[in-house]
Amino acid sequence: MAEERAVFDSEAAERVVAEVRESFNSGKTRRYEWRVEQVKNLLKLVDENQKEMIDTVHSDCSKPEFETFAHEIALLKNSCKLAIKELRHWMTPEKVKTSITTFPSSAAIVPEPLGVVLIISAWNYPFLLSLDPVVGAIAAGNAVVLKPSEISPATSSLMAKLLGKYLDPSAVKVIEGATSETSALLEQKWDKIFYTGSGRVGRIVMAAAAKHLTPVVLELGGKSPVVVDSQINLQVACRRIISGKWGCNNGQACIAPDYIITTKEFAPKLVETLKQELERFYGKNPMETKDLSRIVNANHFARLSKLLDDDKVSGKIVHGGERDKTKLQITPTLLLDVPRDSLIMTEEIFGPLLPILTVDKVEDSFEVVNSGTKPLAAYLFTNNKRLKDQFVACISAGGVAINDTTLHLTVSTLPFGGVGDSGMGSYHGKFSFDAFSHKKAVLYRSFAGDAPMRYPPYTKGKLRILKALLGGDIWGLIRALLGWS
Numbered sequence: 230m231a232e233e234r235a236v237f238d239s240e241a242a243e244r245v246v247a248e249v250r251e252s253f254n255s256g257k258t259r260r261y262e263w264r265v266e267q268v269k270n271l272l273k274l275v276d277e278n279q280k281e282m283i284d285t286v287h288s289d290c291s292k293p294e295f296e297t298f299a300h301e302i303a304l305l306k307n308s309c310k311l312a313i314k315e316l317r318h319w320m321t322p323e324k325v326k327t328s329i330t331t332f333p334s335s336a337a338i339v340p341e342p343l344g345v346v347l348i349i350s351a352w353n354y355p356f357l358l359s360l361d362p363v364v365g366a367i368a369a370g371n372a373v374v375l376k377p378s379e380i381s382p383a384t385s386s387l388m389a390k391l392l393g394k395y396l397d398p399s400a401v402k403v404i405e406g407a408t409s410e411t412s413a414l415l416e417q418k419w420d421k422i423f424y425t426g427s428g429r430v431g432r433i434v435m436a437a438a439a440k441h442l443t444p445v446v447l448e449l450g451g452k453s454p455v456v457v458d459s460q461i462n463l464q465v466a467c468r469r470i471i472s473g474k475w476g477c478n479n480g481q482a483c484i485a486p487d488y489i490i491t492t493k494e495f496a497p498k499l500v501e502t503l504k505q506e507l508e509r510f511y512g513k514n515p516m517e518t519k520d521l522s523r524i525v526n527a528n529h530f531a532r533l534s535k536l537l538d539d540d541k542v543s544g545k546i547v548h549g550g551e552r553d554k555t556k557l558q559i560t561p562t563l564l565l566d567v568p569r570d571s572l573i574m575t576e577e578i579f580g581p582l583l584p585i586l587t588v589d590k591v592e593d594s595f596e597v598v599n600s601g602t603k604p605l606a607a608y609l610f611t612n613n614k615r616l617k618d619q620f621v622a623c624i625s626a627g628g629v630a631i632n633d634t635t636l637h638l639t640v641s642t643l644p645f646g647g648v649g650d651s652g653m654g655s656y657h658g659k660f661s662f663d664a665f666s667h668k669k670a671v672l673y674r675s676f677a678g679d680a681p682m683r684y685p686p687y688t689k690g691k692l693r694i695l696k697a698l699l700g701g702d703i704w705g706l707i708r709a710l711l712g713w714s
C-alpha cells in the first residue's frame with residue numbers, strides 16, 4: 230500500500246485530472262440520462278453491498294451496525310432517491326421576472342455543471358461523507374475525483390473497488406491516500422473543492438484552492454454547545470443528548486454535543502439523570518458494550534487522554550473516565566465545572582468526553598457560546614418560547630436543533646454546513662445539487678422594441694427619460710417623452 234502511494238505524485242494527479250476532464254469535456258456528464266443513471270447505480274451499489282459496507286466500517290472503528298445503517302446507509306439511500314426523483318426538476322431553468330430596463334424580455338437561472346470537482350472526505354462517517362457529496366456532484370453533471378480518508382483504510386479501499394465497478398470510471402475516480410496524495414491533488418486546477426475535515430487542513434485546502442481561484446465548500450467542525458434549561462422533560466433531554474454524543478460514533482462526530490451549559494442549581498439533577506440514562510444504555514461496565522465505537526486510532530486516543538490529563542480539569546470527572554489504551558476505549562465521561570481556559574474547553578473534543586459548564590442564569594449561556602468560535606451546531610433544551618426565540622436569534626451556528634441533538638442533519642430540506650470557523654457552503658438535498666452547480670444568469674431578448682435612447686449621442690432629453698424611468702416617475706416619464714419641461 231505504501232509503495233502504491235509513493236507513486237501518486239503531482240504528475241500522476243495531473244493525469245487523473247486530464248482524464249476526468251476529457252470525460253467532462255465530451256459532454257456526457259451533462260446529460261440528464263447519464264446523471265440519473267449514475268445516481269441509480271450508486272443506490273444499487275449501496276443496496277447490493279450493504280452488509281460489506283457495515284462490516285468494513287466496523288473493522289475501521291468498531292462502529293455498531295445500528296449506527297452505520299441509520300447514519301450512513303439509510304441517509305445515503307435517501308439522498309440517492311431524492312436526487313433520482315427531483316433531478317429533472319432541479320435541472321429545469323428557473324424563470325425569473327425581468328425589469329423595465331430590459332422590456333421586452335424574459336430571463337432564467339440556468340444551473341450548469343462546474344466541471345471537474347475534488348471531494349476530500351473525513352474518516353468518521355466514511356461512506357456518507359464521501360458518497361453524499363458525490364451524489365450532488367454527479368447529479369449536477371460534474372466529473373469527480375474522490376479522496377477518502379486514510380484513517381478509515383478498509384472503507385477507503387472498498388469505496389475505490391465499488392465505485393470503479395458501479396460508476397462510470399472515466400468520470401468518477403477514487404484516489405486513496407494520505408497527506409502526500411492529497412497535496413498532489415490539491416496542486417491541480419479544479420472547478421470546485423469540497424472538503425470535509427478539520428479546520429487545520431481546511432486552511433491548507435483553501436490556500437491551495439486560492440492559487441487557481443477555485444471555489445471551496447469547507448465542512449469543518451467546532452465546539453457544538455448544548456444549553457439545558459430547567460423546566461423540561463429531563464429524561465428525554467438526557468436520552469437525546471446521549472444519543473447525539475455517544476450514539477454518534479462515540480462522540481467522534483462533527484455535530485456531536487461538545488459541551489453542556491446549565492445553571493449551577495440544575496447541574497446536579499442533570500448529571501444524575503445523565504448517569505442513570507448512560508447506565509441504562511451502556512450497562513454498568515461500558516468497556517464491555519458493543520454499542521459504542523472505539524477511539525479510531527492511537528493518535529486520537531493520545532489527544533483525548535491529553536484533554537483528561539490537563540491539570541486544569543483534575544478532580545472534575547463526575548462520571549466515567551476509564552481508559553484502555555490497548556483496546557482504544559474511553560468510557561462515556563462527564564466533567565463538571567471545568568474552567569473555560571482548560572484544553573477540553575478550547576479544543577474540539579471529538580470523542581466520548583462531555584464537560585458541563587455552569588452559569589447563574591440560563592440566559593448567561595449565550596455569552597459563553599458567543600465568546601467562542603461559531604459552532605457547526607447548537608442545541609437548546611427548553612419549554613420557554615422566549616428562550617427558544619432568543620437562542621435562534623442570538624446564537625450564530627451552522628445549524629440549530631431545539632429539544633434534540635443532531636437530527637437537523639437528517640432533514641433534507643435544510644442546508645447542512647458551517648459558519649465562520651465551522652465552515653463555508655452547505656449541502657444535502659437540493660443544496661447538494663446547488664453546491665456543485667453554477668447558477669447561470671440568462672436574459673432572452675428579441676429584436677423588437679429597440680430603444681434609441683440607450684445609444685449615443687447622449688442628450689439631456691435621453692438622460693431625463695432615463696432618470697424618470699429608473700426613478701419610477703410615470704408623469705416625469707410622460708413629460709420627458711413629450712418634451713415638456
Ligand SMILES: NC(=O)c1ccc[n+]([C@@H]2O[C@H](COP(=O)([O-])OP(=O)(O)OC[C@H]3O[C@@H](n4cnc5c(N)ncnc54)[C@H](O)[C@@H]3O)[C@@H](O)[C@H]2O)c1
Binds near residue numbers: 425
Ligand atoms: N462538517 C462536517 O460535515 C464534518 C464531518 C465529519 C468531520 N468533520 C470534522 O473533521 C474533523 C475530523 O475528521 P478527520 O480527522 O478525518 O479530519 P482531517 O482534517 O484530519 O482529515 C480530513 C481529510 O484531509 C486529508 N488531510 C489530512 N492532512 C492533510 C494535509 N496536511 N494536507 C492535505 N490533506 C490532508 C485527510 O487525508 C482526509 O481525507 C473534525 O474536526 C470534525 O469536526 C466535519
